[in-house]
Amino acid sequence: MSIQQNLNNIKATLPPQVTLVAVSKTKPVSDLMEAYNAGQRIFGENKIQEMTEKWEVMPKDIEWHMIGHVQTNKVKFMAEYVSLIHGVDSLKLLEEINKQAKKHNRIIPCLLQIYIAKEETKFGLDEKELEEILQSEEVKQMDNIKITGLMGMATFTEDQNQIKQEFQYLKSIFDKVKSLSIANCQFSTLSMGMSGDYQLAIACGSTMIRVGSSIFGGR
Numbered sequence: 001m002s003i004q005q006n007l008n009n010i011k012a013t014l015p016p017q018v019t020l021v022a023v024s025k026t027k028p029v030s031d032l033m034e035a036y037n038a039g040q041r042i043f044g045e046n047k048i049q050e051m052t053e054k055w056e057v058m059p060k061d062i063e064w065h066m067i068g069h070v071q072t073n074k075v076k077f078m079a080e081y082v083s084l085i086h087g088v089d090s091l092k093l094l095e096e097i098n099k100q101a102k103k104h105n106r107i108i109p110c111l112l113q114i115y116i117a118k119e120e121t122k123f124g125l126d127e128k129e130l131e132e133i134l135q136s137e138e139v140k141q142m143d144n145i146k147i148t149g150l151m152g153m154a155t156f157t158e159d160q161n162q163i164k165q166e167f168q169y170l171k172s173i174f175d176k177v178k179s180l181s182i183a184n185c186q187f188s189t190l191s192m193g194m195s196g197d198y199q200l201a202i203a204c205g206s207t208m209i210r211v212g213s214s215i216f217g218g219r
């Protein structure tokens with residue numbers, strides 16, 4: 001099926017509160033343009049250099065989401081244009097995003113990544129580290145970031161029950177922090193679910209799914 005057909009099929013099943021991020025990493029601009037021409041305006045990339053190259057040549061009404069792990073020294077390359085950074089997992093990274101956003105006179109929305117999988121290779125904060133960041137005095141002083149939600153990645157497994165438990169766990173943390181009143185924080189986005197598990201993620205309360213291969217084909 002074509003990229004346009006894949007997109008339309010997925011979008012037809014999404015509840016209205018769920019935002020679709022089309023994950024276009026490794027795919028050529030021509031593929032992204034096919035999605036763009038089918039109406040898609042939000043794209044997710046996991047490498048800053050690749051995202052910046054695509055941003056430079058593509059229409060300027062696109063929202064670019066950084067979904068990968070972010071190295072502090074590379075934040076400056078996307079600060080001018082990035083719409084949402086999904087994988088924020090340290091105070092140090094938040095500080096750098098705040099600093100670079102200030103240079104461009106912007107407020108950059110960020111999601112805090114929570115570690116929910118049983119895999120050593122995945123990144124993210126545990127509940128205690130999340131609490132430390134949310135309660136820190138530093139975050140309250142960061143006028144050029146806004147923490148708008150949480151992100152998580154489930155274990156890569158066939159075991160639906162395991163994935164469901166991990167999504168439910170993330171949703172329970174989201175519900176806890178949502179009611180907190182903290183400067184520069186407003187928890188409205190729960191980013192969870194990819195090609196293999198987005199239906200389950202939505203059933204567990206996801207408001208933003210990151211779908212790559214089901215739109216663009218395998219990588």
Ligand SMILES: *Cc1c(COP(=O)(O)O)cnc(C)c1O
Binds near residue numbers: 067068153213
């Ligand atoms: C690659 C990637 C996705 C999309 O994965 P698919 O299985 O191709 O849908 C989603 N989230 C993150 C963080 C990724 O790196």
